Amino acid sequence: MSASVHSSSVSGANEIVSMDACALSRAIHERKVSCVEVTDAFLTQIDRINPKVNAIVAMTDRDEVRKLAAERDAQLDRNQSMGPLHGFPQAPKDISPVAGMVTTNGSPIFKGQITTTDSAGNGRLRCAGAVFIGRTNSPEFGLGGHTFNPIYGITRNAFNQAKSAGGSSGGAGVAVALNMLPVADGSDMMGSLRTPAAFNNVFGFRTSVGCVPSGPGEEVFMQQFSVVGPMARNIPDLAMLLSVQAGFDPRLPLTRRQDDPKQFLQPLETDLSGKRIGWLGDLGGHLPMEDGLLEVTRKSLDYFKQVGCSVEEITPQFDFEKLFQAWLNLRSFTFSGTNFALYDNPEKRALLKPEAVWEIERGLKLSGLDVFNASKVRSAWHQTLRLLFERFDYFVMPATQVFPFTAELHWPAEIAGKKMDTYHRWMESVVPVTMLGLPTLAAPAGFGPNGLPAGIQLIGPPQADWSVLQMGHAYDQASGFAKMRSPLLD
Template identity: 70%
Template sequence: MNDIVSLDAIALSKAIHARKLSCVEVMRAYLAQTDRFNPQVNAIVAMQDRESLEALARERDDQLARNQSLGPLHGFPQAPKDILPVAGMVTTKGSPIFAGQITQADAIVYERMRRAGAIFFGRTNSPEFGLGGHTYNPVYGTTRNAFDVSRSAGGSSGGAAVAVALRMLPFADGSDMMGSLRTPAAFNNVFGFRTSPGCVPYAPSDDVFFQQFSVVGPIARTVEDLGLLLSVQAGFDARAPLSRRSDNAPDFARELERDMRGTRIGWLGDLGGRLPMETGLLNTCASALRHFETAECIVESAKIEFDFERLWQAWLDLRSFTFAGVNAPLYRDDAKRAKLKPEAVWEIERGLRLSGEDVYRAVRDRSAWYQAINGLFERFDFLVMPATQVFPFDAALDWPHAIGDCAMDTYHRWMEAVIPATMASLPALCAPAGFGPNGLPAGLQIIGAVQMDLAVLQMGSAYDRASGYSRIRSPLLD
């Protein structure tokens, strides 16, 4: 592995700005790394013309020669997730309906990354419409795990997580509705941060006043690198009316050092037996708790008194309602409906059957859930639980149809562990939790109180310094 791609993102930015590395050298290094590993894992798709990329990199070098820096990502190769639009690049959403579609404008997050100096050299692969926690689609195929290419990369930001783990990108963007940053981070031993709604503007979107579930956030190999990218992504934009305005926005990369002694950690585990877990996973995650104690935190068991089936049903209704609202026109077109995967059809049909009363009941149940989990923050500073219920599974599967002896009744029931944070609009960091008896990665969710994004990253940084799990590299890199 070459020295350039071995650098963390913060060190890479410093080296570029000190002109110890040229942007052309950096681009060539990451393209070479992609050439080496991408054929094995299929993480980065829709690669751009290399001559044009080198020309852009030379332009970045010329700007630095004139003492002009665009920002902390000056000269950084990036590959935006193939869900939100990028100007002048293909945006398929993993669907054959949109195969070859060239979009004309950047999503706000990509506008900001481009303005900070990033050079987009491809897209990262995602499942069709981001549905499901396994990255495969009929346009680009299956993305494979960075630690075992026979296994799933997770999803929906699977391409992003694998590209980061294998040093094909210094860090990457992703999005998260039902664990789409957290599941692939857990599966590939990297960090994925589900930000609070409004922390990063989610636009353009036709439902900017309702969009409360899908968020944009970073994936990285270190918490500090997460903070660097998040500092570029975050902040108010009037085109996203629910984005947060703050006169004292934190520099997420520079404010991570914090004394965590005495911090109270509530261990939620499998929610009192509610969540079926693959053998060895719960024990692997529980063993990682000792690293919070190394950081002199206080770890205790936590329990929430709530009907979790009520929570799940509210989630199903709100998710289907949202997905159907956006995608019903595709369903009503016979030719396009024939190209939708079964899970998309299921979500749309389910959503179209819901009444206004059904949706309002789900909103009330969601509100009740928020009050229940928010009450725990009177006793604890952070809540911790497994990020997934399974280890990376066979990449040839569509999704896990059972966990042990417990059959899954929907295509995403095996991902129920991510619902508590999403339904309460809480920030949640997936941090590496070590490796199971099968040698595959696991991840922990560190969940913070409402809008406490910086505090979650501070806790994640302290945990990472104590555990060291994130420094374990894929055997493919050796």
């Protein structure tokens, strides 16, 4: 590697942080660049850009970070590598515990809280050699799809700082888009990986249920909606991080033992000729869309055709309003159960944001029959899509219903003249996937007439995580949308 990479200059730092994560991992392991130099380069990039977007918060003491990076170099001196992320600066999402770091969940209830244990996912990042430099910002309890909270404030869009970064993995998406992290972890319940990926022109992968451990928590059987997954600027980098995150965890019985995480390190290239793609669009007019968004995302279908796929427009015969109402019940049921203790404490309840209180109170009103009937709707939707997967190999639809909106707006109250009746109705496009736990890649789909990014969801059949990444890689190579970089990187 050139001498400039070994320099502490801004140009040297730019060369390091601009590298693909896979190339950076190779460079570290081949001793072409040290872990200390990598850490310093990313810290320089954070100092330069983060004040404009507020993506990374609760920064770790820099002397401690550099000391840990030096330990990583010493390990390599002894021919000891911890894994693909050896020496990688990482900033885990602030709603996921990290031992010895602040975990606020974006809530004043937990301001300054130092957690003592790692989540399953963060423990794997640590064991793979990551150097934790801070946290990525998230909305309070991950609610709302827009990253702002009373502790750290608003995270701003990578391409237009007047706009939302999406959420809840908004800090992660912006940090990756602006080369402040080589890759980043995230989680997704209602689009929390997919929305920020679409809003910031990067990739976010909602893994299938059981692929990556999420938790552990007090309850490990009913929490099927929120999954952990990677964010990156390309698919090989995404897959490399997933190779660290994935795999069975005995504390979490729904994780899959039969999958080998090393599969995600295999070459992604494959022949996709004859693969059948169903375009779901706006679900036959059910989903209101901001002007121009459907047209932009529809054009992405040309690139699937370029790699040999056939494309057909399809509207599943299902009551999507009934599906959304079932989703509301199941979401409120799980959120209220997880967070009831906070609501039950009057002092803590006063610190909850209104959307959290609404969700909990709604959940408390549900009967057991309400929850069971919602699960029946979910099951019926599974059977509908199962039959459609006999005709199609993948489905594609817009990742969002809006372009990035004004950052100071809590959530869009109206789309295309239709009022949004809940704080998350504007994200309804992600619900059909979440309800079935399907592997889904949010991928860049170009830019609208307003110059703002748009994204698509590439949806695979149950547990087909690897094949979705292969298709996503082919799409990325054909489209080139992900190579578009923010003006902040100039």
